Amino acid sequence: MNSFRPGFVIQAAILTIIWGSASLGVSGIGSMSSIAVSYGENGPVFCGLSSDGSHLVSCFGADASIVYGAPFRLPLLGLTAGDGFVCGLLLDAHQPYCWGSNIYVKMGVPQPMEEGAAYSEISAGDDHLCALRKLSKGSRRGISVIDCWGYNMTTSHEFSGSIVSLTAGSVFNCGMFAYNRTALCWGDETGSSVISLTPRSLRFQWISAGGYHVCGILENAQVFCWGRSLEMQQYSTDVLGQGDVNMVPMDPMVSVAGGRFHACGIKSIDRKVVCWGFKLQNSLPPPKDSRLYEIAAGDYFTCGVLAAPSLRPLCWGTGGPWSIPMAVSPGICASNPCGPGYYEFIHTSLGNKVCKPADSRVCLPCSIGCPEGTYQSSSCNLTSDRGCDFNCSSCTSTECSSFCSSGKKSKSHKMLSLQMPIFIAEIAFAVIFVSSVSVVAYLYIRHKLQSCRCSDSDVTEPKNRTYPFHKEAVKVRPDLDELKIRRAQMFTYEELEKATSGFSEESLVGKGSFSCVFKGILKDGTVVAVKRAMRASDVKNSKEFHTELDLLSRLNHAHLLNLLGYCEEGSERLLVYEFMAHGSLYQHLHGKDPNLKRRLDWVRRVTIAVQAARGIEYLHGYACPPVIHRDIKSSNILIDEEHNARVSDFGLSLLGPVDSSAPLSEPPAGTLGYLDPEYYKLHYLTTKSDVYSFGVLLLEILSGRKAIDMQFEEGNIVEWAVPLIKAGDISALLDPMLKPPPDLEALKKIAATACKCVRMRGKDRPSMDKVTTALERALALLMGSPCNEQPILPTEVVLGSSRLHKKGSQRSSNQSCSENDTTDVDDQLYEYRAPSWITFPSVTSSQRRSEGEIEGKNSEGRSLGNGGAADGLRCLEEEIGPASPQQDLFLQHNF
Numbered sequence: 001m002n003s004f005r006p007g008f009v010i011q012a013a014i015l016t017i018i019w020g021s022a023s024l025g026v027s028g029i030g031s032m033s034s035i036a037v038s039y040g041e042n043g044p045v046f047c048g049l050s051s052d053g054s055h056l057v058s059c060f061g062a063d064a065s066i067v068y069g070a071p072f073r074l075p076l077l078g079l080t081a082g083d084g085f086v087c088g089l090l091l092d093a094h095q096p097y098c099w100g101s102n103i104y105v106k107m108g109v110p111q112p113m114e115e116g117a118a119y120s121e122i123s124a125g126d127d128h129l130c131a132l133r134k135l136s137k138g139s140r141r142g143i144s145v146i147d148c149w150g151y152n153m154t155t156s157h158e159f160s161g162s163i164v165s166l167t168a169g170s171v172f173n174c175g176m177f178a179y180n181r182t183a184l185c186w187g188d189e190t191g192s193s194v195i196s197l198t199p200r201s202l203r204f205q206w207i208s209a210g211g212y213h214v215c216g217i218l219e220n221a222q223v224f225c226w227g228r229s230l231e232m233q234q235y236s237t238d239v240l241g242q243g244d245v246n247m248v249p250m251d252p253m254v255s256v257a258g259g260r261f262h263a264c265g266i267k268s269i270d271r272k273v274v275c276w277g278f279k280l281q282n283s284l285p286p287p288k289d290s291r292l293y294e295i296a297a298g299d300y301f302t303c304g305v306l307a308a309p310s311l312r313p314l315c316w317g318t319g320g321p322w323s324i325p326m327a328v329s330p331g332i333c334a335s336n337p338c339g340p341g342y343y344e345f346i347h348t349s350l351g352n353k354v355c356k357p358a359d360s361r362v363c364l365p366c367s368i369g370c371p372e373g374t375y376q377s378s379s380c381n382l383t384s385d386r387g388c389d390f391n392c393s394s395c396t397s398t399e400c401s402s403f404c405s406s407g408k409k410s411k412s413h414k415m416l417s418l419q420m421p422i423f424i425a426e427i428a429f430a431v432i433f434v435s436s437v438s439v440v441a442y443l444y445i446r447h448k449l450q451s452c453r454c455s456d457s458d459v460t461e462p463k464n465r466t467y468p469f470h471k472e473a474v475k476v477r478p479d480l481d482e483l484k485i486r487r488a489q490m491f492t493y494e495e496l497e498k499a500t501s502g503f504s505e506e507s508l509v510g511k512g513s514f515s516c517v518f519k520g521i522l523k524d525g526t527v528v529a530v531k532r533a534m535r536a537s538d539v540k541n542s543k544e545f546h547t548e549l550d551l552l553s554r555l556n557h558a559h560l561l562n563l564l565g566y567c568e569e570g571s572e573r574l575l576v577y578e579f580m581a582h583g584s585l586y587q588h589l590h591g592k593d594p595n596l597k598r599r600l601d602w603v604r605r606v607t608i609a610v611q612a613a614r615g616i617e618y619l620h621g622y623a624c625p626p627v628i629h630r631d632i633k634s635s636n637i638l639i640d641e642e643h644n645a646r647v648s649d650f651g652l653s654l655l656g657p658v659d660s661s662a663p664l665s666e667p668p669a670g671t672l673g674y675l676d677p678e679y680y681k682l683h684y685l686t687t688k689s690d691v692y693s694f695g696v697l698l699l700e701i702l703s704g705r706k707a708i709d710m711q712f713e714e715g716n717i718v719e720w721a722v723p724l725i726k727a728g729d730i731s732a733l734l735d736p737m738l739k740p741p742p743d744l745e746a747l748k749k750i751a752a753t754a755c756k757c758v759r760m761r762g763k764d765r766p767s768m769d770k771v772t773t774a775l776e777r778a779l780a781l782l783m784g785s786p787c788n789e790q791p792i793l794p795t796e797v798v799l800g801s802s803r804l805h806k807k808g809s810q811r812s813s814n815q816s817c818s819e820n821d822t823t824d825v826d827d828q829l830y831e832y833r834a835p836s837w838i839t840f841p842s843v844t845s846s847q848r849r850s851e852g853e854i855e856g857k858n859s860e861g862r863s864l865g866n867g868g869a870a871d872g873l874r875c876l877e878e879e880i881g882p883a884s885p886q887q888d889l890f891l892q893h894n895f
């Protein structure tokens, strides 16, 4: 169901002349909308084209298949939507592209598709899509071709006579002939009689179908509807028309959109919206005083674009998202100049940037008449609508009185007099909002910087301390630990060239988007990974190099990849890291060797998840200022020789606010499939964006599937996994390469956590400390601990590779709770090193932090006040022994 914009002038006197030109040049206008509302069992979804000239679509609503499946990078000319799907007309190819979950309208360009076919309009019904072919050189004269796809509709229709616009109802379609502006409908009219009721003699400016009816705007701007309305007695009714959609208001209108059993129109006189026909009980009424540029309806849900500089969508009706945080284009962009009766939309600050290419534009229909108490002060011209002004000599309304008494009446106000109050309110709101946000942000950052004492003192402290354990380690690998403490050492290019045998192919261990990673051996025998920027002079590279260098030299956590040094010589940029003997989690999960995947049993997978979560939790909650990683994915989770996970690749990281109350506005960067939709669409970056990516990572770990894998019907892991989890079908989710554990409870908990992490709105996602705690509990459960509901096994610190590991220590500690073990044969082959942790009781983030600060010098203090969990700790401490000064060092830095 679609709204169609009139293709030509409103004034009846010149209609005949315009009709001639409309069929030639204005056929593209009015066929699609810049906004669309999909409907169906998952609820309404609003999609709109951005007003920034990018022609990119964003969708909002509960149907993940539409929201996430939207082609974020494909510029679209217009949109249309049906039951569970949305389609856009591709700006370049002029072919439809659909997405969503409708089984009859598949994702992508509809098939069959004739090679080279190009379309000027598209329109969607419940389960089908139709598209009007563009007239091309090869087209037969006077023949219009409409191709349809979907339930009972996949065929090509030919009509003699040029059709200028197309609209689809639930199971039927209508077009309008250019030469006489009459409507023609075809399809299934069972229950609606919409085809037989089509008025043959009425001439329309344009038409728009609802579920079982069609409304059109006649030559005199009056609306005429025909078809079926819902039986009145079944439901409560709207006052106007007593629920009958064919009982239309008398107001002249510039636009109308049909819902399932209702229609809404924009009044020509003041652009306010009016709806008639059936409405559901308790549904939100249309906005009373807002002026709109454009409307589109779903079944019981309607949205419009506010005729104000914000260009914000407003929605009403039942079940959908009300507040849509984006500015949308007020109409379709057309390459032809605006015809008579239209004016070119020019935004007060964007100018004509709403369209691409630059010589295209949005044409809006001129309003006719002026609201009561005002007079027409200017007529509609090429670039502005007609202006209305209050008649100050005969004020009858308070709006008029305040306008006239405020003395604001001036020439420049005349054109905008009707929009002025909204405009002023919006500016005032924006100023107040921006200043309060700035003040709060300033105070917040000041507070943070004061309270977290994270600067050099933290970094330099270890230098002044001596630890026997550290000295011990120095004997084994003298440079390495010293480097860790001094954080980053400068290497010469020559040194690193030698270490990697001249950056030979044999030393290459991996490639990223901007760099190659080589295995190298330093003079003293230390094995390192050397990351070499591919195009070193590249500004982006250089920026990422410095970000990574800066961040890594200030961060220190057992589950973050340690930076050992760097080299910046000429155009060369190199970073030197600890070498991660077991590569990336991606290689394990998706590499060519199936044994690698199999060896990564459930306990190992969940352990890796817990460790990665801790690394990210540290970035969010303990690093100061907090760090948002922005590129959490399986190839950035590396696995060291003891099989501990390390979060790596800080090239995209940003120092940022810790919570979503003070988001950063950053252009999106990251990896497709892991990218937080809120961040992607709204540039709304908070720590919750990492939580989203981590949720995707959890799904990947559970299922063994890649984040995006087009070999599956549902290529996006979130779209595929979330419905399964919600349906409780955990078995269908789990990686078929592994035998499911005897008790699925732990994995269910992890799946539920993942589900929360990938929620649409950042504020609905858990914070990383909550995620970590949930995973820790799941790990305990998986390992057979009956204490799983207690926050045990929560916070471990890996002591680095030099610490001797006591295999099975953790298991035995758990055995004090339960004998139930999950050992499998692989353990013999692939030593599981997770137990090489110091484990102490779980605490909330703030507790962890304050304990770290207050009691950092005494690790025993960490177990105080935690009841049963503290017993667990004591049990482990007895086994592992008291924390060494080196452990102390880690504890201080990490918690």
Ligand SMILES: Nc1ncnc2c1ncn2[C@@H]1O[C@H](COP(=O)(O)OP(=O)(O)OP(=O)(O)O)[C@@H](O)[C@H]1O
Pocket: 509, 510, 511, 512, 513, 514, 515, 516, 517, 529, 531, 561, 577, 578, 579, 580, 581, 583, 584, 587, 631, 635, 636, 638, 648, 649
């Ligand atoms: N310290 C390391 N030790 C061992 N292997 C590493 C190390 N760092 C990176 N690698 C390997 O090199 C690969 C490339 O890493 P890099 O960080 O450059 O890119 P990426 O994260 O995979 O991709 P992108 O840069 O596109 O995000 C990794 O996937 C991993 O297999």
